[in-house]
Amino acid sequence: MSLFSRKRAGLGVLGVAVVIASLTPAGGLAAGREIYLDSRASTERRVEDLLRRMTVEEKIGQMAQIRVGKLRGDCNNVNGPLVDSCLKTVLADAHVGSILSGGGDAPLDNTPKAWAEMNNAIQRYALENNRLKIPIIYGADGVHGHNNVISATMFPHQIGLGATWDPGLQEKIGVSASKALRATGVFWNFAPVSDIARDTRWGRFYETYSEDPFLSGQLAAANVRGQQSKVDDTAQLTATAKHFAGYSAPANGHDRAAAQIPIRQLQDLVLPSFQAQFDAGVKTVMINSGSLNGVPVHASKYMLQTQLRDRMGFKGVAVSDWQDMKYLVDRHKVAPDYKTAIAMSVNAGVDMAMEPSNAAEFTSLLLANVRDGSVSRGRIDQAVRRVLKLKFDLGLFEKPYVDPAKADGNVVNVDRSxxxxxxxxxxxxxxxxxxxxxxxxxxxxxxxxxxxxxxxxxxxxxxxxxxxxxxxxxxxxxxxxxxxxxxxxxxxxxxxxxxxxxxxxxxxxxxxxxxxxxxxxxxxxxxxxxxxxxxxxxxxxxxxxxxxxxxxxxxxxxxxxxxxxxxxxxxxxxxxxxxxxxxxxxxxxxxxxxxxxxxxxxxxxxxxxxxxxxxxxxxxxxxxxxxxKYDPLYAFGHGLSYTSFTTSGTSVSVDRQNGVVKFTVANTGGRAGTVVVPVYVRQPASPVLTPDARLVGFTHVELAAGQSKQVEVSFKLAQLALTVGDVDGDGRREIARGGYEAVVGAEKATFTVR
Missing domain, CATH: 3.40.50.1700 (Glycoside hydrolase family 3 C-terminal domain)
Structure with a gap:
């Protein structure tokens, strides 16, 4: 039975005769019309105009993200049809601004068209039942395609994509996943995973790209560029850098367990893959569910403000993971009650709570925090400003709906090649x-x-x-x-x-x-x-x-x-x-x-x-x-071919900011092939302990049998920066002066940083 078997021909809340409409008339802004509804105005002006019109209750609702199951069946996460009373409780009464699918939430008829119809119906109710016409943003975990939909193309999981060492391919996959998700009304994808793979005991190992921060960052950044590219006439999609930070290094190997990560390891190993995605323009970040050095990351102002905002320059929306504000009470035991936990997390820097189960509880407790001064109105405005900017940037105010008739064509078995x-x-x-x-x-x-x-x-x-x-x-x-x-x-x-x-x-x-x-x-x-x-x-x-x-x-x-x-x-x-x-x-x-x-x-x-x-x-x-010693069965970067390759003639040159490594690659075998050539840098003597090799670049070279080619790989000297100082250092990072070696295969070439 279809999710929308009732009222199929109507335009009611649960109808499917969708009108693809804009919130502004074709003629543009009418005299006296609100600035925030004028698509010609700058995003900054639109955000500020809307923000000043909102009540504190409406603002707080924008900071809540609720599971779609609360909108249907018995309003308690049952996979039934959407129900008006459930929609009213979440969208009209609590003013919730974001809905998500958990790890299995789907329409009863799990088809692309049913997804599009469901999300249009939710969006229509939200727009018709809030006075300021603020669209919701729908999120899901599309970690290897639109993987919640049975008929969708499932790409390899990230660990397999990491083995390609191919950023261009990741960008294409990001484009494909984005088209599929957006065609069904999902404009927020909780992917890619930015964590690095450091412990095979961990249950999310396969969701990472690599144990190396540079390789992970390059692939994740390319995926972000693909997901967030503008390729059709729907609103755009935001990717998510997750899980900031240290999530993949639990001391005992168990998911969400405590991590102990010294500042040197945090900055030189854990954070660079996130920085690559921030530089690529990722618009949202999801916070690590676990604790870091004895502090839950959801309650860490150091991580969410000093590192994330001040040092790394992230300007987008920070969202919690599943029910993690409440876990400050139940699991981490750093807050005596949920109200206190909400204040701790919001004040630390979380802009939106993935509170899947109880919208009214979250919004009422956050409101109480505002009224008693535990959370300032300025902090609320800061968080909501980021959420509204995201919605404006994606185009949701102009294009809140999708066309269900086009959903199957963008999802079912697409991009199988x-x-x-x-x-x-x-x-x-x-x-x-x-x-x-x-x-x-x-x-x-x-x-x-x-x-x-x-x-x-x-x-x-x-x-x-x-x-x-x-x-x-x-x-x-x-x-x-x-x-x-x-x-x-x-x-x-x-x-x-x-x-x-x-x-x-x-x-x-x-x-x-x-x-x-x-x-x-x-x-x-x-x-x-x-x-x-x-x-x-x-x-x-x-x-x-x-x-x-x-x-x-x-x-x-x-x-x-x-x-x-x-x-x-x-x-x-x-x-x-x-x-x-x-x-x-x-x-x-x-x-x-x-x-x-x-x-x-x-x-x-x-x-x-x-x-x-x-x-x-x-x-x-x-x-x-x-x-x-490092003595695995097979080393990082290992991989055989049906032909053979050699590298020779390695040289390196540097200026004040960049380095260029040149070398010749030859196919010495009997058939054509492609080889991935990594470039490492080592520092024979460094001010602090440094790995014997650090990946700074790589290239794909395709050669016919007997063919050779000179190639070059560039890197930034900033990649050589280390966290210096003693055990109790202040976290300062710098590029150490002195001699270095660029390593390609069995060859090395020396250079000096002055």
Missing amino acids: LARQAAAEGTVLLKNDGVLPLSSAAKKIVVTGETADDVRRQLGGWTVEWQGVPDDSPLPPTATVLTGVREAVPGASVVHAPTQAAAVAEADGADAVVVVLGEKPGAEGPADTENPVLTPEQQAWVDAVQATGKPVVVVLLTARPQVLGAAADANALVAGWLPGSEGGRAIADVLFGAVNPSGKLPVSWPKALGDPTLTYDQLPGANTSAGA
Whole structure:
């Protein structure tokens, strides 16, 4: 039954006969008309004009974001039809300015058109029932496409996109996701994740791009530029830099647990990826749910004002994560009651509360804080000014609605070729004992393993719902690895062996056995693990197939680099991550050589269970024993090809602000290919401990067999800045003078900063 089966032909609150209208007449501003409704006026004038007309209650409502479930069914997060009384409570009585979908909130008929109709109906009610005609802004977690919609194209999760090392590709994916979201009335996307991957135990590891702050920042900034680009006639969308900051470094590896991060590590390692997105113009930031050095970030004026605003220059909207103001009472226990918690958080710098459950409670308590002086009216105006500016900048006052008739065309199976390209570029060939690429003339291929034909595992968490596709849900249209292999060799006998015993039996006469391993989908705390290792059953599966003597290719569809154990002995290892809708075809493209792999590890692949926090940028001086050295199974930046490349002739030049590294790349193999060449800088002697290598740039070079090309990579000397001073230093950052080395492959070139 459709969400809007009632009153289908009408223009009531729940109707779907949508009129695409402007809030201002075509002729422009009439005499005496409000400045804020004049699209020709500057944003600043419009904001100030509207702000002065608002009551304090109306202002406070703009600082609240409520879950869409509170607008329907029994007004208590039930997936039913929108209900007038629920809409009135939230939008008219509490003046709420933003609605969101949680990790599974969708219309009953989970189609793009139904999403558009639902959001239009909510918007229409809001505009018709607030005297100043302020539109709401609707938010959702589109972390790998419009992933709440079953028929949408699911791109690889961020860890797989990190393996592409391709900012241009991320920008295209950002454009695609933005078009899909906006077509359904979602103008605020809670993505990308800016946190860096530092601990494989953490359940959101796969939502990050990389363990390296520069690589993460470059990819996230490109995604932001794509999402926030203007590509059609709807209002624009805002991306979100999340989760500011230190969220991915819980001391015990558990989601939202306490983090202890010294100022040097915070500024030199954690914050740069956020800065890259701020420089790219991201309009919103979501705050870390956890605590940092004993202070919940939602209550930290140092983080939300000194760092975020004063030092990093962010000027947009800071929104809390799910119910985090209340957690200052319930979890962190730094506030005696919710009223105090709200005051702490707002005064620290949070502009909007993601308070999913109770709009009236939040708004009434914030109002009480204003009346008793716990929160100043000036602070309220500051927060609301930012929220209103966002809505004006996006064009929501002029274009609050979308056209449901266009929704399917912008969402259903769009950009599948881009998704396939992304999954192929992010596939990393970890090991190859000469068995890959497989021959397209193969007679028999056995495909086996728990994940060979499992859509839910392949798509991972944040797909339809936050923990992944529910068991009772239709499956999104997805090409599994089994599907991809069958399509790649239509003339071969491709046998699916669903069990270990079947795989061993079917190996007889096979040209190769492809074993697809992975982990169950999940997100956040439920996806945490104290044991990031392939299960004993999966390792035994590989062992049994290896014992047949047939070539064995292990494909890893995992949310993190798991310790492989016996599986590391396979003839070939391929990291496919969580590759999305076209993942199976993309992986088959690599397995059979239609695509020459170019993916590089964006994270270190641990060798042993004791290495969940092993990263390439280790600080020197721990000790000289073997166990203290950086010795992963596969290093950051590792990735094989079906051809071979060399670099030579490295040189570097610097001026007062920039450096340029030049070198020659040659394809010394027998087939065309693309190689990612990273450029590192090291400082032989530095004022404080510095990693032996810091990534400052990278480039993609595509070469025919035997071809060579001179390339250059530029970097800013500001990238070399360090937080200097003693243990109790004041956080001052500077570029240390002296000698440096630029490292490309096995070569290095020296330069001096004066």
